[in-house]
Amino acid sequence: MTRPLRIWAVSDGRAGIANQALGLAEAVGRLVPCAVTAKTVRWRSAFDWLPAALKAPAMLDPASDPVAPPWPDIWIAAGRATLPLSIRMKGRGPLVVQVQNPRLDPALFDVVVAPAHDGIQGDTVFEITGSPHRITPGRIADEAQAFAARLEALPRPRVAALIGGRSTAFDLPDTHAADLAAQIAQAVEAVGGSLMLTFSRRTPEAARAIMTRRLDALPGWVWDGTGDNPLFAFLHFADHILVTEDSANMAAEAASTGRPVHVLPMVARGPSGKFARLHADLAARGAARAFEGELESWRYEPLAETDRAARAVIEAWSARGQPQVVSGRS
Template structure:
């Protein structure tokens, strides 16, 4: 124990480079894992956002070269004479060729981690941290429930402070409703949004509780308007529906919620909700394509005791909060020989 403490004291901080295409949902996976590593050992984190020129974006990863990057991209590699990062954590298809180059060009000095299923030879990375519902295996693969994320008890508690006056007084049970929207596999047409709002509103009303509703960037405007109208029916429910202006109450909603309702189209929101230890109810969407991966995720969450399909009631249950990002961070350090 003392030896480990001494090593941490004398070892310089890890340098961690996070790489993504800049989309928040993607970046948060790599950044969340980096921050989890930083909570375990001193580390400095640098974020790089990249994008390929449109003419080259669809090329196979093996054919891409750094000169094909858009001028708006950050430089992904160190300048001559500058050190390579100790740890490279990247997310998404756009980063794959750069991750492979980083492993090769650094001469093994950089430990390369890819999150999500790279749909590439997993042995070409030092570690792949993939959602269990992606169904990939291998000696370099760590499967976790959901994806890495940035939600921690500390960040949730800190985010709640700005909304304490508005949310603490709401009648319990307080119900957070996290609404997604249109994706490759799901949609939220107006009629379905109205039906969902009616069902959710009835459950909250029956429990004499209150609502805390937020939408994603993918929520169609018409669905948002319909859902808001139904939930705001005169004399209906107390609570807060975030309209997208001002500070984002997402963390505050997670903090104050007694129940969390999440539409089935979002793997990230479901995994983040399950990190709170609060009952997670999965709301049905309209499927536009087979969504086996989401079905596997929801089954995984059910097996962990975290989530159940929404059945029109707000019956509660308990489980140990999921801490999969922290587990992945420990595995990264173990494989780097810094545990």
């Protein structure tokens, strides 16, 4: 082609979902010339309950970004809200790439970039460890500069802690939050290091307050959610990364840094088999180990699963009109 590929990265706008579509689109753009446009779509509340097959673009919330011709060359979408549009888009020209497990027949899409721990199968499925994301060494180094004055001088080893919260599979009740805080503090104090901690939107307020009270006295920074998000800077400056077991996204992002990833236990409240499979995969690849109270050091090849998925998307694009073989984890 004589012009850059046009890519739409489509989601419902929630950061954790949008970053998966946008991260994969940006990874394609690192390999071939592209123009990436982020699109946010939401359904009117009266129609949100309908199954994907019955939804039509006229039912979209008026605040949604326009979804109309001219169509992109590649449509990359993530999240349940995008499924009806992705299904309609197939056959209209764009290569339709769906991120995550769509819980629908994968043949409805040209490529499904799915977490291996979900165990879905199909000729259009390309499995990766974890989920696509926007973490790259260059990006976290660039974004870390805004926080360098505060973080560079912290005692080493510097420990980044990414704390999740309540979900269908896990919970963070007060007593467990207190136990985790005590274990983290003991580990950091034992090595004379410092702590850089951030909470997720799912962290219960009580657990957040308990952990902050216990950990705020350590050298470092417990981010309170105000101002610019220092997550990328934490990852850049960290010598160790602690991640609660409730988030596949956080674990995959942490494993892309090459730093030791220590998995913090949560309280189970539902089926958690897929998370166990993810952590077993990360452990097999040398990236992660269960946290047992000490900060061990080890080395591994940083995971570059988003780039690997991007190569599969380009392969599928190049093979338009020919039999597509994009499944597997090669």
